[in-house]
Amino acid sequence: MKANRLLIVLIAIMPAPTLAAPSARSDLQQATKATPDWDHGSELFTACVSCHGGQGGGQENGSSPRIAGQHYPVLLKQLVDFRHGKRWDFRMEKQADQHHLETPQDIADVAAYVNQLDFGGARGIGDGVNATEGARIFGSRCASCHGASGEGDAQQVVPRLAGQHYSYLVRQMYDAVDRRRPTLQAVHPRKIAPLDFVEVRAVADYLSRIEWSDPAR
Numbered sequence: 001m002k003a004n005r006l007l008i009v010l011i012a013i014m015p016a017p018t019l020a021a022p023s024a025r026s027d028l029q030q031a032t033k034a035t036p037d038w039d040h041g042s043e044l045f046t047a048c049v050s051c052h053g054g055q056g057g058g059q060e061n062g063s064s065p066r067i068a069g070q071h072y073p074v075l076l077k078q079l080v081d082f083r084h085g086k087r088w089d090f091r092m093e094k095q096a097d098q099h100h101l102e103t104p105q106d107i108a109d110v111a112a113y114v115n116q117l118d119f120g121g122a123r124g125i126g127d128g129v130n131a132t133e134g135a136r137i138f139g140s141r142c143a144s145c146h147g148a149s150g151e152g153d154a155q156q157v158v159p160r161l162a163g164q165h166y167s168y169l170v171r172q173m174y175d176a177v178d179r180r181r182p183t184l185q186a187v188h189p190r191k192i193a194p195l196d197f198v199e200v201r202a203v204a205d206y207l208s209r210i211e212w213s214d215p216a217r
Contacts (some may be wrong), residue, residue, distance in 0.1 A: 011093075024081065031079075031080065034105045034109075037109045039113070044100075044101065045113050045114065051091060058168070059113050062169075065165060065168045066163060071158075072154065076108065079101065086183045123166075123208055132206075138150070163210055169207055172202070
């Protein structure tokens with residue numbers, strides 16, 4: 001009898017079992033399979049406007065990137081990476097967590113809404129002095145993956161770089177070299193590290209000046 005009482009007490013004070021948190025891979029798979037709801041995505045996007053702007057154009061000073069019109073699979077991947085600490089930015093880690101985007105369906109909805117936003121508009125650019133050299137460097141080092149005009153590749157989950165803000169591009173290139181973007185393929189630091197201060201800025205300036213265009217639209 002005493003043994004039974006002890007067992008009951010132990011069961012009462014034991015913590016309730018918790019379900020394992022979903023993995024990044026699981027969240028990405030579910031978001032990819034989901035059928036997006038643009039209307040719901042529009043509602044979710046209101047939490048993003050303070051940084052990315054009402055049309056997803058970001059900030060010309062590069063503090064927030066232009067996300068409007070970015071490839072849908074790229075947006076899914078980045079949101080999942082922020083959600084699971086695989087990409088670092090305290091603002092995005094908070095906005096992508098399960099308090100703001102509760103389910104993979106939510107991730108799909110807001111990504112689909114952002115994807116269809118107009119990707120025109122103003123952008124931060126450099127001084128233009130070395131943009132031509134930037135085009136040459138980009139063509140020889142980056143175009144094989146990111147496309148001749150920085151258009152990226154949705155099927156390969158390669159982001160569109162064309163028309164992105166100059167200062168944001170500069171920061172992301174240095175982050176890649178410094179391994180602050182751990183999910184980036186190793187080819188990025190190998191391609192970027194040999195570039196000097198002027199060359200990095202030349203590439204960013206060239207890309208920032210390319211008009212966002214998509215013949216499929």
